[in-house]
Amino acid sequence: MHRKAWYQKPINICCLVTAVWLSQTPAEFCAAAEGSVAGITIRNTQQQELRLPHRTEPDIKRPEEYRPPLQADTGAKLIVKGFYFSGQSIFSQAELLNVIADQQGQELGLSDLQNLAGQLTDYIRSQGYLVAQTYIPEQKVQDGIIEFAIIIGEYDQVLIRNNTEVSLAVLQNQLGPLKSGGYIKKCELERAVYLLGDVAGVDAKATLMPGRRTGTTDLLLDIRPRGKQLSGNFEINNYGSRFTGSNQVGLNITFNNPLQKGDVIAVRAIKSESGLDSGNIGYSLPLTGQGQKLGISFSRLNYELGEAFADINAHGQSDSFELSYETNFLRSRNNNLSGRLSYSRKKLRDVVDGIPDTNKKENIWSLNLTGDNTDRWLGGGANAYALSYSRGKLSTDDAGDAYTANTAGSFAKWNLTFLRQQYLGERLSLLTAFNGQLAEKNLDPGEKLSLGGAYGVRAYPAGEASGDQGYVLNTELRWHLPVNTRLFDSCQLAGFYDTGYVRLNKESWPGFTGENSRRLSGAGLGIYLNKANQYALRLSYAWKIGSEEALAASDKNGRFWIMGSSYF
Structure with a gap:
């Protein structure tokens, strides 16, 4: 069948750029309908693991x-x-x-x-x-x-000995109900000690001493500096996309207490070997309420597609702004729960030679609940979880969207992430991670869920199999070796199995052909090495299970992942 040249079909070229990026088959790429490559790139650079917290007893x-x-x-x-x-x-x-x-x-x-x-x-x-x-x-x-x-025991004097540059008012805001005449409750005291420790660059120790009257107790909170005022890490990995460069370098810098208010400036930058430059700067400030913070951040991303798209000069840019409010509902040694409300505004632009630019704007409200807890089930374990609901509005000058996926207008989605570490013995543990998404309608590619990559089904490349809704399930058996050498003080050997499913488009449309779902599976081995507060190295190799071909990069039976990080 005769096909027109690419310059005779400007709308479909934008479909093609997005479709290849989304790892969809030729029959599927029309379903992507002019998605934003800039949005997808943002999504890929923001992917991170949900981490189990490091447990510490309150002092x-x-x-x-x-x-x-x-x-x-x-x-x-x-x-x-x-x-x-x-x-x-x-x-x-x-x-x-x-x-x-x-x-x-x-x-x-x-x-x-x-x-x-x-x-x-x-x-x-x-x-x-x-x-x-x-x-x-x-x-x-x-x-x-x-x-x-x-x-029963009541507080007489509540005293703070501040040995840091954080203002006394910020520290007092974390005390909540701890005041003279109040009952000494374990949960309230522990919560206050933990929240004081959450203030940037601060460590807290509580000492209970006999008060001036029988039955009363003085509380002395000793506030000491923790860590460096300026810290961060330098990272290298091959977690990126084929079309913007899989090899990446990253830099994270944290500046604690610049205004002596327990505030934080965080800077993050990512650069690939070719085609990707991304930067983000954020600022957070404790509020007057116990465990409450206000945050603001700005980010910019520039991309340029290589390989098959080099000749058509496919490139673009995104700018985003976010304002957030965070509060702690629970803060204790065994149970923690926090809430976060955020508003973000994004401007995205995709450019291809010979056709009009594609411009998009998104306004999104998100409500997030994040928590963790420990239990004694089957020998004990630790859990971390996150649930979010996002509702937004997308505007675009892409005329073809209305006749295909129709992603413009209001949209909403749910995201659930769950991680459990089950202790099977002194040195053996089983990690299970679930990441799922549900959508109310067809989503712009930047809001979709991807199965492949270092945080998904590791036998497939980054950006593989993106859809409006689906899930990724990872199971990993880890053996903690008794290693403590000059080079490393922690070594874990891992065997893992990954599987995932996505529905590419929530709803199809007239003229849509091809499969509307993909299912990927893989297994592999890994080794994770660490020297506390100095550096870390993660190596893994995964191979495919099943006959599903990789489309976001060249198809291989196996795939190797590496990440190295140095802390300062």
Whole structure:
């Protein structure tokens, strides 16, 4: 069949550029309908792994327990008919009586009563009152009723010893309900210590000391510098796209506390061997609320397609702006949950010689929930998860979009990411990761989900199989070798299996032909080496399972991935 030359079909050329980038078959590329290569490139550079947090215990030092004078144990016993609890108004008499109810009517001596006081102390502390104590006051027993006095524990003075350049007001904002006269609750104190530690460049230690009055406790928060004010890492990898250069270098720089407000300036830059230059600068600032932050960021990306598209000078640019608000709902040693609301505005332009430029604008609101927790299920494990809902509006001057995918206008999508590390032994663990997306309509290529690449089905290249909705599932068995040498202090051997499915277009349209879905699978081996705070190296090799061909790059039975990072 006779085909027109590319310069006679300007609209389809833009389809072709996008289609190759999206790794779709010739029959599928019309479904892409003039997608934004700039948008896809942004998506690829922003792909990152969801990471399990490093667990640390809150640094809290408790005071010595108050021990009131007791009468000497003469060995005498009496039949106890009941108990009375004084000194507090939090727990009802019935609730406390239920803890030691089986001792009513028993013949008890002083040592037995002291053991009961210990049981009551343990119960009250298990309800979150960190320094609560029960003791037996001097008393005259009447009608066989024994009195237990309870000290719940209240703050007297809450003091901050600030040894950093962060302003005192920023630190005080993280304390929340910790104030003079308040009860000493374990969850509230731990939350405050963790949130203080979340302030850029800050480490916090809490010391509880006897207060000026019986039953009260002073809290001293010792704030010390943590890490360097200027830090970052330099990275090299082959995670990029074939058409803009698979080999990439990256630089991340973090500048803590530039305005002495616990604020952070973060800079990220990526450059490929040919065709890609990307930069982002962001600023975040703690707000007056406990664990709240305001963020703003700007980014620019320039790309130029090589290989098959070099002759038509396919290139483009994107600029984006984002404003965000973040807050912590839960902050503790075993459970954390934060929320983030953001607004972003993007301007994208794709250029091909001989045809009009394609210009797009996106306005997107996103709501994100991110959390992690630990558990004891089947020997214990750790989880990290993220759920997001994004709703936006796309405007474009691409006339062909209305007759094909019709991506312009309002759109929405859901994203879910889940990661679990299951402990199988002292040195063996199983990691399972899930990344899924659901869309309400056909999406612009920059909003699609890709299966291939270093964070997806690793047997396929970056950008392979992009669709409006689908999922990627990774399972990885890791063996932690007992290595501690001059070069590395951590070494993990891994065997993994990846699989994924995408629906290329949520809805087809008249004239659409070809398959509308793809399923990819692969397996492989990896080795991950690390020297704490100095450098890291990740190597993996993956091979395909099944007959599905790679389209985003030359088809191979196996694919090698490497990433090296040096910290400063």
